[in-house]
Amino acid sequence: MKKIQDQEVRWGVLGVGNVCEVKSAPAMKHIPHSKLVAVMRRDEAKVKDYALRHDVPKWYTSAEELVHDPEVNAVYIATPPHMHLPLTRLVAAAGKPVYVEKPMARTYAECREMIAVCEEAGVPLYVAYYRRALPHFLKIKELMDSGAIGDIRTVHINLKQVLKPEVVVHLENNWRINPEIAGGGYFFDLASHQLDLLDFFFGPVTKASGFSSNQAKAYHAEDIVTGSFVFENGVLGSGNWCFTTSRTAEIDEITIYGSKGLIRFETFGKGEFTLESDQEDPIHYHVDLPKHIQQPLIKSIVEDLLGTGTCPSTGRTAARTNWVMGELVNKF
Known part of the structure; x- marks a missing residue:
């Protein structure tokens, strides 16, 4: 599995909405060997405002541009679930590790496809079930x-x-x-x-x-x-x-x-x-x-990517939760 060859994880974030204000993205610059270098949102005024307030050097209104930024070597998908599969395809095709918000996708079938595209591309897939690390x-x-x-x-x-x-x-x-x-x-x-x-x-x-x-x-x-x-x-x-x-x-x-x-x-x-x-x-x-509730899990992702630790929340573990929810509501 292709991880990070550099000595630090340089994050790009797709979809800097409410979850990125305190819970998740700000933690990325408080973790050793981790930086938040770029953010993306379709609304230009809002993404510029986010980048200014959180001291992020680059901002984009295009997911493709952020994903293909050579400085970005790992991508956090912080959008609603309907965009998780298409954006995972985009990030995996660029050969970069994927960290995606929960629930992992809308359906178990979408989860399985996300796992498949990441495995085919040889990149890790992590999911934001941060309670595993609290x-x-x-x-x-x-x-x-x-x-x-x-x-x-x-x-x-x-x-x-x-x-x-x-x-x-x-x-x-x-x-x-x-x-x-x-x-x-x-x-x-x-x-x-x-x-x-x-x-x-x-x-x-x-x-x-x-x-x-x-x-x-x-x-x-x-x-x-x-x-x-x-x-x-x-x-x-x-x-x-x-x-x-x-x-x-x-x-x-x-x-x-x-x-x-x-x-x-x-x-x-x-x-x-x-x-x-x-x-x-x-x-x-x-x-x-912790103030930034996802920080312990993100720290485990950084360590996993750098080969110094293991992350407890992966695409395979998270997909199981989608399967259970589908069974409970009789939805597939």
């Missing part, structure tokens, strides 16, 4: 692997959110609930993080089935999903996601049950979780999260 989730995995709650039996995801008024008012500008752009609704946007994290904890899901519906009919994507799944190590899981619930029902909780205790945590909250066991009082853990 310290509190690494601590949870360490505790489970050490037997802190015994043998893992089952895991349950419970995510309920209210339908915010601005979602309905600004429907045409919200790509996250446009299936043609996002592949689905908030389930694809948010549950993908949860399902990928469980893949990191327990390995691939081998069986999954579920039901989905558009109950509130506020937009054209599913707004409720329920399902169950089986991991290759024998752990059983279930999930219940609803994005049009009451405020009193709002919840973000994953509970992992073992033979000697449980671990409970939020996916989208602070770096906190609770361990409860049969042998002692509950233990509450708190870990400070």
Whole structure:
């Protein structure tokens, strides 16, 4: 697999929207042997403004020009999902490593094509499931692997959110609930993080089935999903996601049950979780999260590209999450 021959990773970013303000792209210049050298957005005024505010030396309104800039030797695709496959084709054809936002694509079939084009070009493919590298989730995995709650039996995801008024008012500008752009609704946007994290904890899901519906009919994507799944190590899981619930029902909780205790945590909250066991009082853990939330994962990508480390989130791991989501909503 072709990686980086130079001694530093020089990033170009396609699509500098909200995710690039704090979460991702700014971290690239705080990592050893990593630089952010070019950004691209179709809106000239917005990309110039981004480059000025973030001290990026080059900006483009053309994806092709950024990708073929000889100074750029790795590309981060930070666009909505409908552009992930065509832009991956473009970057891979230029022989440059690809880092793409999550969810990896709209469908499992698109994911498989992205993997194929990168493998054919001999370039690495990484996906922004950054929770695999966050310290509190690494601590949870360490505790489970050490037997802190015994043998893992089952895991349950419970995510309920209210339908915010601005979602309905600004429907045409919200790509996250446009299936043609996002592949689905908030389930694809948010549950993908949860399902990928469980893949990191327990390995691939081998069986999954579920039901989905558009109950509130506020937009054209599913707004409720329920399902169950089986991991290759024998752990059983279930999930219940609803994005049009009451405020009193709002919840973000994953509970992992073992033979000697449980671990409970939020996916989208602070770096906190609770361990409860049969042998002692509950233990509450708190870990400070980085300002740039993707920085630990991007650091692992830089190290992987330079041959000094390994990245835990690849095209192959991320594609598995798309497969599970497709099974749960019966969409392929």
